[in-house]
Amino acid sequence: MSSARRFDPILLLALPAALYLGIVYGLPLLFLLGRSLFGAGGLSSFVGFFADPFSWTVLANTVRSAVLVTLICLIIGYPTALVLARAGGFAQAAILVAIILPLSVGVVVKAFAWQIVLRRDGVVSQIMTGLGLWSEPQRLLFTETGLVIGAANIFVPFMILPIYAVLKLVDPRLGEAAATLGASPVYRFFKVALPLSLPGIVTGVAFVFSMAASMYVIPSLVIGDRFQTLATLTGRSFLFMRNEQLGSTTAVVLLALTVSVVIASAWLSRRLGGAQ
Amino acid sequence: MTLVEKIAGWVVALLATVTVVFLLTPLLVTVAVSFGSSAVFTLPAPSWSLRWYEALMRSRDLWPAVFASLQLAALSTALALVLGTLCAIGLLRGAFRGREAIVTFLVSPLMLPGLVIGIAMLESFRAAGLRDVWLSLILAHVVITLPYVVRTVFASLSLFDFTLIDAARILGLTYPNAILKVLVPSLAPAFLTSGMFAFLASMDNYPISIFFTDAWTKTLPIQMLQYVEESPDPTIAAVSTLLILLSIGVLIIGDRLVGLRRMADL
Numbered sequence: 142m143s144s145a146r147r148f149d150p151i152l153l154l155a156l157p158a159a160l161y162l163g164i165v166y167g168l169p170l171l172f173l174l175g176r177s178l179f180g181a182g183g184l185s186s187f188v189g190f191f192a193d194p195f196s197w198t199v200l201a202n203t204v205r206s207a208v209l210v211t212l213i214c215l216i217i218g219y220p221t222a223l224v225l226a227r228a229g230g231f232a233q234a235a236i237l238v239a240i241i242l243p244l245s246v247g248v249v250v251k252a253f254a255w256q257i258v259l260r261r262d263g264v265v266s267q268i269m270t271g272l273g274l275w276s277e278p279q280r281l282l283f284t285e286t287g288l289v290i291g292a293a294n295i296f297v298p299f300m301i302l303p304i305y306a307v308l309k310l311v312d313p314r315l316g317e318a319a320a321t322l323g324a325s326p327v328y329r330f331f332k333v334a335l336p337l338s339l340p341g342i343v344t345g346v347a348f349v350f351s352m353a354a355s356m357y358v359i360p361s362l363v364i365g366d367r368f369q370t371l372a373t374l375t376g377r378s379f380l381f382m383r384n385e386q387l388g389s390t391t392a393v394v395l396l397a398l399t400v401s402v403v404i405a406s407a408w409l410s411r412r413l414g415g416a417q
Numbered sequence: 418m419t420l421v422e423k424i425a426g427w428v429v430a431l432l433a434t435v436t437v438v439f440l441l442t443p444l445l446v447t448v449a450v451s452f453g454s455s456a457v458f459t460l461p462a463p464s465w466s467l468r469w470y471e472a473l474m475r476s477r478d479l480w481p482a483v484f485a486s487l488q489l490a491a492l493s494t495a496l497a498l499v500l501g502t503l504c505a506i507g508l509l510r511g512a513f514r515g516r517e518a519i520v521t522f523l524v525s526p527l528m529l530p531g532l533v534i535g536i537a538m539l540e541s542f543r544a545a546g547l548r549d550v551w552l553s554l555i556l557a558h559v560v561i562t563l564p565y566v567v568r569t570v571f572a573s574l575s576l577f578d579f580t581l582i583d584a585a586r587i588l589g590l591t592y593p594n595a596i597l598k599v600l601v602p603s604l605a606p607a608f609l610t611s612g613m614f615a616f617l618a619s620m621d622n623y624p625i626s627i628f629f630t631d632a633w634t635k636t637l638p639i640q641m642l643q644y645v646e647e648s649p650d651p652t653i654a655a656v657s658t659l660l661i662l663l664s665i666g667v668l669i670i671g672d673r674l675v676g677l678r679r680m681a682d683l
Binding site for chain 2: 161168238253262305
């Protein structure tokens with residue numbers, strides 16, 4: 142195309158939005174990075190941060206809870222996306238409503254609901270003791286298990302939607318063709334359906350992981366102060382402790398973590414896209 | 418069908434059912450609590466009552482926050498729809514190297530930690546001498562809403578055949594008319610879906626807004642979190658139930674206009 146070589150005035154239409162985000166969002170992030178790396182304190186604040194064993198607990202908390210949330214979302218989200226892509230009628234409508242409706246209810250409300258569900262006299266405890274799985278009522282609220290359940294609940298739509306977007310484009314006849322050629326169901330899943338849906342999985346995993354690593358409202362309601370992640374520590378430093386030095390350091394570490402996940406996922410999906 | 422296939426089918430169906438129930442659990446709990454008489458969220462409730470709805474009607478903190486959030490979401494979504502659509506058209510029609518990188522940048526606020534974005538903006542706004550609460554909130558919320566519009570409209574436009582506009586013009590339509598009659602209808606679903614999700618994201622934003630609200634101007638999530646932490650009672654469940662009802666209404670309208678399936682294509 143000739144438009145690739147000479148300047149096309151229609152490009153100017155993209156300018157307002159690009160400039161807007163560049164000034165209001167891009168530059169502030171660069172300033173934050175610049176100040177925390179080269180400003181007062183500078184690199185020494187990072188040295189101090191990584192020398193403190195508590196920081197490693199915080200880092201481990203962040204990564205471990207985000208990985209667990211991502212895993213649960215993948216395990217329950219993939220089959221849901223599969224049914225959503227293949228089924229029609231009632232099953233499809235039910236799944237769509239179950240995905241879209243909770244998206245329209247705020248995180249605060251959902252985290253608050255999980256507070257109620259996970260209490261010692263909450264619904265989960267009642268069901269588990271009723272089924273005889275627990276000998277006595279237990280409290281999941283203020284535990285890491287409770288946090289992971291609540292967070293997985295809130296983020297699972299962001300796993301289902303990208304996988305569904307890929308799966309619905311896969312020709313169902315591919316599976317039938319493989320079956321005609323004698324491939325077993327297990328073999329077919331791992332050699333046909335799974336590889337074709339990998340780009341969706343990569344996007345979903347990257348989305349859920351970066352959201353779970355950055356969550357602030359859910360931990361503050363479901364687990365409380367004893368469990369600190371990079372995001373809660375950042376928020377707390379700025380909003381309550383007025384320790385902006387520590388807050389900027391954890392913010393930059395968190396930013397580095399999520400930016401590398403975003404870049405890695407973009408690179409991976411380009412490779413996966415190119416391989417097909 | 419072999420036995421393995423049958424079992425696999427059942428497992429998949431079971432997991433999907435579990436997910437649907439799991440997804441709806443917090444909503445069901447919220448609605449149930451809002452109609453219960455117990456102030457300590459006992460479920461099942463000892464008896465049913467409307468006392469929390471009465472309390473909500475009397476509330477002097479929640480309503481201003483509801484209206485502040487609605488205004489903010491409407492305004493920032495409208496701005497994002499204009500800026501984002503122009504941007505998507507420009508990027509798509511002007512093919513050039515590095516376009517992918519620009520699209521990634523424009524969509525990146527969706528994936529980066531809100532708290533970090535909020536802190537960065539707070540410091541820069543302060544340095545620029547911007548202290549007005551409303552202006553700061555609107556500037557920040559357009560950053561939240563814009564990525565939804567850019568992403569969805571860009572995806573939808575890349576499926577649009579621009580020669581249709583030329584065809585319409587050959588058939589005698591003026592250029593603005595051709596845009597209005599051909600391009601706009603085919604983009605309408607993308608507008609509706611991205612507008613809806615952008616609106617909801619703005620309504621729900623906590624981590625960026627928290628840095629720009631003050632004692633007089635609070636958005637709904639901030640007022641609600643404060644309420645839940647300071648004086649938790651089911652009034653918050655009552656306001657949430659009303660929001661759920663509102664969303665069901667929006668979903669029904671969306672289903673009529675666009676179809677649920679296309680709404681999931683975000």
